[in-house]
Amino acid sequence: MPELPEIETLSRQLRPMILDEQICGFEILDSLLGNIGRLEGKKITSVMRQGKSLVMELDTSAALVLHLRMTGRLQWHASHQALPPHTRFIMAFPRGRLLCLDPRRFATLILRDAVRCSKAVIDPSRNYPVSALWEIAGVKKLPVKSFLMDQRIIAGVGNIYACEILHDALINPWRQTCSLSKQEWRRIATVMRDVLNRAIACRGTSVSDWRDLFGNKGEYQHALKVYRREGSPCPRCCGRIQRLRLSGRGTYFCPACQV
């Protein structure tokens, strides 16, 4: 489930372990990942998050880009221990080993050459002009939830946080983007930034199998208001939380107060 807060958590935890360190071993255990060549001897010069991707720049002006998709996880092993099931690759560093686990095998690791200047993609966890949001949204008719999850526009919001953000902002997920007022967009932007930053402070949401780099659960699952709470009372208005499908994704909302 790694969405923005989970990848941000990994990025922050990983930095002290591997920044400015040399890769001293690299092994791919899952052929689905493809072959990205030898990494031994290369140094990690930066660790950052871009949307839901973890980007590790190398001293060879290339960058490793890891996307965990649905069930990908990273684990840090400071001392030698047995490989857990579903280990996809291992990267060894002087002070420990970084493992990528992924039961569903959707995760991807690529070696991107040179620095790529990304387009004007909004980082929803930071401050940005809200006009950027509603100017794009104003001409679109798609449901606002799909808009929030469009990674080409806003990078990092997935299904869990989209549900939570729209509930907090009192917006129905099916509202067409062009029908929202500037004031509503301001509310969405503020709520989105706050929800994501609170989730980062909680080291993510462990509704299922998400764990941080050191195997610990996050804490934001305790703060969820609608996600996976179908049939429970809405914490705001005591309406009944409903689950419906919106373009294939389970969508949780309160029909009473999200209008």
Next chain:
DNA sequence: CGAACGACCTGTTCGC
């Protein structure tokens, strides 16, 4: 062009 849907994989949960 945009929206809907299947595919990619495996594991877990739910209903009968």
Next chain:
DNA sequence: TGCGAACAGGTCGTTC
């Protein structure tokens, strides 16, 4: 208990 169906954090390609 057993078994099949539905469902799961995400994205991509195809089709309508």
